[in-house]
Amino acid sequence: MAIDERLSELGLELPPAPNAVAVYKPSLIVGDLCFTSGHLPVNTDGSLHLGCVGRDVDQDAGYAAAKQAGLAILATLKSELGSLDRISRIVKLFGMVNCTPEFTQQPAVVNGCSELMREVFGEDVGVGTRSAVGVAALPLGVVVEIEAIVEVKA
Template identity: 50%
Template structure:
């Protein structure tokens, strides 16, 4: 089954890749790897999922935000490569969670992104990961996810 077919089965329509909000590029291909810059959590209507985990947002909302970031990571991969045929493996995700000082469920939030990669790519979607709590993120978003992807 192709990645496009898996996305369709999962009910995921990829959005247009988001434009950078500062002075960087969304993806860099180097040394057989595609480095995807941090992606923000967009809702279907184009608005951002903002807030702090452990404050106004709960774990379930954080998982949804991480999944939305992962959808945008996929959109950036497709935008950079044209399709998913060259993806050999999702190597690593970095998940940054806007959270209160006493919030410790960053790994559970990060699962929203990790599980989507596994659902889409199967075993080649299993990856190394960091799940880090931070005091703030750009534009006040709840989660940001970056990725390293091995290419064929």
């Protein structure tokens, strides 16, 4: 099944692919790998998931924000690659969670993105390596920022 069909089957809609707002590229292909810059949890209407997990929002809201950041990553990859069907493997996700020092469930928050990739691409292609870390602040006050490395087909 084509990935666009899979997204539709899952009832998922990609937000517009974000543009660079500083001196960087949203994605860059090097050999057979595509690296994305950090992606924020942007909704289809352009609004962002804001807040600090453990203070302003709970773990479930963090999970939802990570899923939305994953959809933004997919939007960038589709724009860069022309088709999400060119992805042969999710190699690595790196998730940063805006959270209080006491909050220790960063992996559960970043699962929002990881589980999205598994749902969309399947276990073999969609599950790669991952890091999930807590940070004191993120750009614009967002809940999460996530970057990805994916292997691509020519």
